Amino acid sequence: MMTQTTQQAVIYEVIGGAPTIARLVDRFYDLMDSLPEARELRAIHAPDLTETKRVLRLYLAQWMGGPGDYSAERGHPRLKSRHMGFPVGIAERDAWLHCMRLALEDTVPSAQARDAIMQALTPLADWMRNRPEG
Ligand code: HEM
Numbered sequence: 484m485m486t487q488t489t490q491q492a493v494i495y496e497v498i499g500g501a502p503t504i505a506r507l508v509d510r511f512y513d514l515m516d517s518l519p520e521a522r523e524l525r526a527i528h529a530p531d532l533t534e535t536k537r538v539l540r541l542y543l544a545q546w547m548g549g550p551g552d553y554s555a556e557r558g559h560p561r562l563k564s565r566h567m568g569f570p571v572g573i574a575e576r577d578a579w580l581h582c583m584r585l586a587l588e589d590t591v592p593s594a595q596a597r598d599a600i601m602q603a604l605t606p607l608a609d610w611m612r613n614r615p616e617g
């Protein structure tokens with residue numbers, strides 16, 4: 484779990500807490516909705532993303548060292564097993580990270596914070612893969 488930057492500050496606070504995460508998650512799914520390179524990734528998500536957005540907001544807040552509402556509501560994240568029902572291959576991983584990188588650029592002004600977040604999310608997204616490739 485990601486809780487700290489190298490300066491020992493909680494990244495959740497560094498980027499501005501809940502309002503920033505709400506903007507980030509909205510932008511992330513808007514990009515997934517509109518980018519041609521994310522079309523297949525979008526297609527395996529629910530048609531209505533309202534609940535998906537709500538849960539990703541809770542998860543990211545907790546993962547970044549903010550309030551633990553995600554686990555209070557859903558228990559241990561068990562993210563890999565929660566993704567087992569969806570095909571996560573190299574293409575899906577890369578499309579997910581691509582949308583996240585662009586969403587961070589649009590909503591988190593600090594390049595240092597963006598880099599720290601992407602560095603921690605990249606192995607997490609890779610670990611989610613459940614197809615026998617690469
Ligand atoms: C670091 C990478 C990722 C993180 C942090 C993440 C996080 C999450 C979270 C928190 C949920 C909700 C789980 C719950 O119900 O408690 C979720 C759902 C989901 N994720 Fe991911 N995920 C990642 C990568 C991916 C990738 C690469 C795919 C590609 C297939 C993917 C596809 C999905 C789908 C289809 C759902 C269900 C959403 C819905 O029902 O609309 N995720 N993810």
